[in-house]
Amino acid sequence: MNETVTEDEHVTLINAFIVPVGKEAEAVKFWDKAADFMRGQPGYVSTALHQSILPDAKYMLINVAQWESVDAFKAASKALGTESGIKPLEGLVPNPSLYKVIRAD
């Protein structure tokens, strides 16, 4: 197994969303709008939105995205809030953090 696999500046954003019951479709629509905006930001690499197949998961949606650097992600997040014009979805609670892969096979 590779011990530390990503030495470069790339980081992985993992954002676990608490989704209000009954707002799953709305949450995905909101995410699509935000993803369209983020995709245009410098340093964006890729994303994968995961939806729980279990109805009682704490986090019904989890986004796992790749960014070229911490700074690129931080700038894009700021712009999402100040320039995108996308209004947050009430009750949708994001839990974003940045990660490095330390084990992979």
Place this chain on the structure above:
Amino acid sequence: MNETVTEDEHVTLINAFIVPVGKEAEAVKFWDKAADFMRGQPGYVSTALHQSILPDAKYMLINVAQWESVDAFKAASKALGTESGIKPLEGLVPNPSLYKVIRAD
């Protein structure tokens, strides 16, 4: 963007660990032992353990693993508890759930 990307039975396990402060290295060692066991179980595909680069993340470790089916993962999880002989690490709180990727680029 691909709407629904995985039609087959594959599922993604996302397991967000709450790690007691000061037990980060122990948690990774515990995870390594569990991963060695799980890797030998039927239906295992791949795994990537993510470590937060931010010191105050709610989940300092998040595992994202691929399994051939829900049943394969459930059987392996049961075996981890009943056959592996690996004792849980005190204070390490897993939050596993199973997901499908619904958006990817």
